[in-house]
Every structure is written in structure tokens, then in C-alpha cells.
Amino acid sequence: MSKRYxxxxxxxxxxxxxxxILIGLLLPAVQKVRxxxxxxxxxxxxxxxxxxxHNYHDVRGVMPMGQPQGYYYANWYADGALxxxxxxxxxxxxxxxVAFILAYLEQSAMASQYDTWAKTWPGSTISGPFATTIIPTxxxxxxxxxxxxxxxxxxxxxxxxxxxxxxxxxPSTAPNGLALxxxxxxxxxxxxxxxxxxxxxxxxGSELLxxxxxGTHDIRGRIWNSIHAATEFSTIYPPNSTIGxxxxxxxxxxxxxxxxxxxxxxxxxxxxxxxxxxxxAVLADGSVRFVRDNITPSTWLGMGSRASGEVIPxxx
Numbered sequence: 001m002s003k004r005y006x007x008x009x010x011x012x013x014x015x016x017x018x019x020x021i022l023i024g025l026l027l028p029a030v031q032k033v034r035x036x037x038x039x040x041x042x043x044x045x046x047x048x049x050x051x052x053x054h055n056y057h058d059v060r061g062v063m064p065m066g067q068p069q070g071y072y073y074a075n076w077y078a079d080g081a082l083x084x085x086x087x088x089x090x091x092x093x094x095x096x097x098v099a100f101i102l103a104y105l106e107q108s109a110m111a112s113q114y115d116t117w118a119k120t121w122p123g124s125t126i127s128g129p130f131a132t133t134i135i136p137t138x139x140x141x142x143x144x145x146x147x148x149x150x151x152x153x154x155x156x157x158x159x160x161x162x163x164x165x166x167x168x169x170x171p172s173t174a175p176n177g178l179a180l181x182x183x184x185x186x187x188x189x190x191x192x193x194x195x196x197x198x199x200x201x202x203x204x205g206s207e208l209l210x211x212x213x214x215g216t217h218d219i220r221g222r223i224w225n226s227i228h229a230a231t232e233f234s235t236i237y238p239p240n241s242t243i244g245x246x247x248x249x250x251x252x253x254x255x256x257x258x259x260x261x262x263x264x265x266x267x268x269x270x271x272x273x274x275x276x277x278x279x280x281a282v283l284a285d286g287s288v289r290f291v292r293d294n295i296t297p298s299t300w301l302g303m304g305s306r307a308s309g310e311v312i313p314x315x316x
Contacts, residue, residue, distance in 0.1 A: 035142065035275070038142040042142060043280045043288050050283075051104070052104035057191070064101055066177075066183075066231075067097070067187070069187070072248070074264075092123060094126060097184055099223075110135075114130055117129075126153070126225045131156065135156065138156075138160050143209055143210055145211060145212055146159050148221070154225050159208060159210065163183055163232065166301045167236055182305065184204075196309075197310060199283065199285035203304060206279050208221055209272045212252065229246075239295070241270050245259055247262075271291075275290075278295075296313075
């Protein structure tokens with residue numbers, strides 16, 4: 001009579017347990033590798049944004065405007081006279097810095113569509129044929145809510161934002177955001193030579209997180225209706241702060257991207273990401289650095305201004 005060989009039930013359970021342990025050990029490593037790859041892709045995207053901004057500067061002699069109008073407030077239609085009596089608000093033009101660098105992001109067709117639209121303004125930028133087109137370079141792969149096309153008709157949202165400075169977007173002294181201390185704000189025309197704090201000490205852009213429109217608008221990163229302080233960020237608080245954002249009344253809180261009390265005055269949006277421990281940031285010299293959440297607040301604050309004379313340590 002031949003003998004039959006096989007596993008006992010206990011042996012089988014032991015093998016299953018060992019396999020489960022190995023999988024449990026492997027998964028975190030796989031997740032770390034994926035996040036490292038996503039963070040690198042995000043860094044590369046931000047590098048492309050920085051290059052596009054510099055290429056625009058090389059051609060025009062100035063950085064693109066943060067926004068062509070400024071931020072919406074009570075005297076929206078009169079704020080043109082504050083900088084140029086011949087320059088009035090074009091309500092239909094609600095674009096931001098992204099519109100000016102499309103050609104440098106390999107989006108020449110979109111750039112042509114925008115330029116054609118801007119010749120006659122047949123409607124606001126949010127109704128343009130370009131408004132719902134996803135721009136891959138402006139999407140961070142670590143953000144599970146991105147790419148975002150607004151479910152409320154507000155178009156594509158970006159994960160990358162430029163820096164308006166170290167304070168509020170709509171301070172009481174400049175509620176329209178036309179005179180801020182960063183490199184990108186309402187009708188800004190900043191030259192590299194204006195960055196007297198040093199291009200390696202001044203932050204030019206960083207990241208933010210997308211939040212779904214759940215019954216109301218979350219406008220953070222909204223490109224084509226960008227009149228409410230959400231496509232430029234402030235260094236007023238450190239990256240990934242637990243202090244919420246105040247994009248002038250249009251915010252949907254999610255984990256990692258909270259909302260503060262909403263008001264038109266003293267608005268701001270902060271740098272945020274899903275990367276462990278910090279955010280990617282592109283400096284005015286075009287280099288990309290990973291900025292830790294625990295950066296000294298005064299250091300991050302000083303990096304937001306272009307010409308305030310702060311001393312920035314090299315080991316932040």
C-alpha cells in the first residue's frame with residue numbers, strides 16, 4: 001500500500017501566516033517606493049513650471065502677472081485707477097499666471113485658444129474652450145483628488161501655485177491685492193532684478209491640495225475663475241499647517257486641507273501636499289527644494305517676500 005504525502009492543516013496555516021507576514025512587510029516598502037516616484041514626478045512638474053516662468057521672463061523681461069485683474073472686492077470695477085487710470089477691470093478675464101505660460105508648458109493650442117478668446121471676450125474665461133482641458137504638468141500624482149475638473153462648471157484646477165508674498169492676499173491696505181511683497185499678485189510685473197533678497201532665498205511657487213466641490217465651490221487652484229486668492233499662496237504660515245485656508249469664502253475642508261473662517265478681507269491660501277513631511281517648492285533661481293513642515297516659521301515667512309532684507313539660513 002503506497003503512502004500519501006501532503007501538508008497537515010497546521011503546516012498549511014503556518015505557511016499562510018508566513019506569507020501574510022511577508023506581504024505585510026512588503027506593502028509599506030512598495031508604498032514608499034510609489035510615493036518616492038510620485039514625489040519625484042511632482043518635483044519635475046514644478047521644475048517645468050519654474051522653467052516656463054523663466055522662459056516667459058526671458059522673452060518679456062518680466063514675470064507673468066499673478067492675475068490680470070487682482071482679487072475681487074467691493075470696488076472691483078474701480079481698482080484699475082489705483083495703478084493705471086487707463087487700465088480698468090475686464091470682468092470676463094478671470095485667468096491667472098497659468099494663461100500666460102501655456103506655450104512654455106507645451107500647450108500651444110490652448111495658448112492660441114486663449115489669445116483668440118481674449119481679443120473679443122465673448123464670455124468669461126471659465127466659458128472658454130480651454131477651461132476644462134487637463135494640463136498634465138500641473139497635476140501632482142500624490143494628490144488623490146487631482147486632476148480636478150470642477151463639478152460646478154469651474155473648469156480645471158492646478159496643484160501648483162505661485163507665491164504672492166508673506167502676508168494676506170487682501171490686506172486692508174490693498175484689498176485688491178495689487179501691491180504685495182511676493183513675485184506674483186494682481187497685475188504684478190516683477191523682474192528678476194527686483195528680487196533683491198536673492199533668487200536662491202525667495203520662493204516662487206509650491207503646491208496645494210485639491211478638494212472636491214461638495215455642494216459648494218472649493219476654489220483652491222481654480223485657474224480660469226481666479227479672482228479669489230487661490231492660485232497664489234502665502235508663506236504667512238508654514239507648509240501643511242493645521243491652520244485652515246481662507247480663499248475668500250469658497251473652501252471645502254478635507255483632511256490635510258482645512259478651512260479657516262471665510263472672509264473677503266485678510267484672505268490667504270497655504271502650501272500643502274500629500275508628500276510625507278513637507279512640500280516641493282521652486283525658488284526664484286529655478287531650483288526645486290523639498291521644504292519640511294517643521295521649517296522655522298520666520299524662515300518660511302521671509303522666503304515669501306522678494307525684497308524685505310531677511311537673512312535666510314542655508315539649512316532650512
